[in-house]
Amino acid sequence: MDVQVEVLKELRDLAARLPHAVGSSVASTDGLLIAHDVRGVEPDMLAALSAAYLALGQQLAGALDRGAFRDTVTRAADGHVGVYAAGQSALLTVLTGPDTNIGRLHLEARGSADRIGALVDGALARLS
Incomplete structure (x- = not known):
């Protein structure tokens, strides 16, 4: 099966498990879109911004000697944006509504990011 199809299935499974999820995407660490399940957001822009956010998180964690970056969540007035490292080559971004339980977000998204x-x-x- 095509990896893009498998990743999209994982994104849809995540949405089914996570109350208040409104979209998600997977991008390469250099910001290229791999798969998405978002509406109302430009997926290529989301991929690029998420990769920049990942790079900033990696720099912060490294500069403060905190180990490898794992994840970060931004809380905004209308919801949350979670960015999760997904292996060595990708990242998972999850968009949720404002009533999201952050513990549940981490539980579900971290498992999805690992897969x-x-x-x-x-x-x-x-390929190599």
Whole structure:
């Protein structure tokens, strides 16, 4: 099965498990869109911004000697944006509404990020 199809299935499964989820995307760490399940947001822009956010988080964690970046969540007036490292080559971005339980967001998104990371890293390993 195509990795993009498998990643999209994971995004849809995540939406089904996570109350208040309004969209998600997976991008490469350099900001190229791999798959998305978002409406009302330009997916390529979301991928690029998420990669920039990941890079900033990596720099912050590294500069403060906190280890490898794992995730970050931004709380805004109309909801949350979570960015999660997904293996070595990708990242998962999850958009939710304002009533999201952050613990549940982390629980569900971290599991999805692990599965997505394995899919993307595995596909890249097969190509090399």
